[in-house]
Amino acid sequence: MNGLKTASIFNSLDDQTFAELLSLAETKLFDQDELIIEKGKINDFFVILLEGRFDVTDQIGDQKYVVASLFEPGEFVGGQSLLGRPASMNVEARGQTNCLLFPLNQIRKYSDIYNLLVRNSAVDTARKLESTNQTLLLQLKKASNASSTILLCLSGFSIAMIFLSFMASINYPTDGLWSWLFILFVIPPPLIFVAATRQPLAAFGVTSEHFVKSLLDGVIGSISIVVLSFLAIYSFPNAFGISAVDVFEAMHLSRLQTYFYLLHCYLQEFFVRGSIQTSLEEVIQFQWRKPLAIVLASAIFSVLHYPLGFTPIVATFASGLLFGFVYSRTRNLIGVTLIHYVAGKIFFGLYNALS
Known part of the structure; x- marks a missing residue:
């Protein structure tokens, strides 16, 4: 759990703020192929991976594509949730996947923390987009x-x-x-x-x-x-x-x-x-x-x-x-x-x- 402090979403958080944020989180275990985030739905949480794997998927017609696989502890999904926007893709568990769910309805009460999380999410998304762009090229x-x-x-x-x-x-x-x-x-x-x-x-x-x-x-x-x-x-x-x-x-x-x-x-x-x-x-x-x-x-x-x-x-x-x-x-x-x-x-x- 201590290693989560280095996760990109928590960048620039001091130890006390990080501890307070962790106290709001809920540990949840997802089973194989269980849907964590549904495309088109506005979710009131973001998720941090503890153990297992996330598959970010999208579908064109009847064909489902795995856009990205995330397996490093500290990876997070739900960046659109931070902005109050519908999820742009599905996120599914591959095998048993242990996560932390952070409720945004409570985090929004702390505007400084919330704004910092939004900024960190934007930076992380830009990094992932750059990496994905190179992969697609x-x-x-x-x-x-x-x-x-x-x-x-x-x-x-x-x-x-x-x-x-x-x-x-x-x-x-x-x-x-x-x-x-x-x-x-x-x-x-x-x-x-x-x-x-x-x-x-x-x-x-x-x-x-x-x-x-x-x-x-x-x-x-x-x-x-x-x-x-x-x-x-x-x-x-x-x-x-x-x-x-x-x-x-x-x-x-x-x-x-x-x-x-x-x-x-x-x-x-x-x-x-x-x-x-x-x-x-x-x-x-x-x-x-x-x-x-x-x-x-x-x-x-x-x-x-x-x-x-x-x-x-x-x-x-x-x-x-x-x-x-x-x-x-x-x-x-x-x-x-x-x-x-x-x-x-x-x-x-x-x-x-x-x-």
Whole structure:
């Protein structure tokens, strides 16, 4: 309780006045999601946080937004109440929240104290507005960059579709050269934009942060895919018409160029997960943005596999959901690249064996 003396609303109060003010306050415990201050209502109190968290919320249509979260003891809400004005936003408790309620009908009897509280409230509000303004500007910049990144990714996507259509028209086989030419079309637009706007590559998954966790996800995911895939082939030989040995040999693991596919996977993941999925998460502004970003990024990339046929498109989309989830855990491309590589080798090994 002694630490409350440093709260901004009590700035310049001497110890005696502060003690008198505290004697007027009532301690109250709010439960999870309980409304403390209701938007549009004139309240005759202001509230000081002792323990827990305030969420300042507003609503546009059916969508509720958290404007600010306050969790430091001494934070106060109810500045509009001091001015006798309706609350401009809702304030809700997040978890059990312990507060002090100060009744304004009694505080107004002490005009000097009341005027000082109004002044302190105005100063605190100005500070919070400045901080909020900086936050909103940063969010706007991130959303603008994300939108531009998506646009450039889709530009690369369009160029790649023209390339794929041309290659299909001349019956060019979907070999290694085909796939590297495809990468050549889709990677440069977002990469050039990221460099031109001086955005850190770390924001797009090219980072050492969470490296160990990402690598561990990759190893566990890769082992799981290998075990489940070969177990399915071994258990249902009639369904596949081939053996696990046939698939393993068709993976061509003894060839050096096989391991260049690992770099290929990393570049693909930079395009899909690093650029598109990350940017979609910044642009989409509602509760299910992460799952939706994963689904949309997977759908966009799966369409680019149309020259391989319907089954590879479905397989790319389904695996993309897994890859997107793995990437979202760490925002590091290492783990998802490893899983992509292993899953891709098994899929194309199965595809080549069946062909």
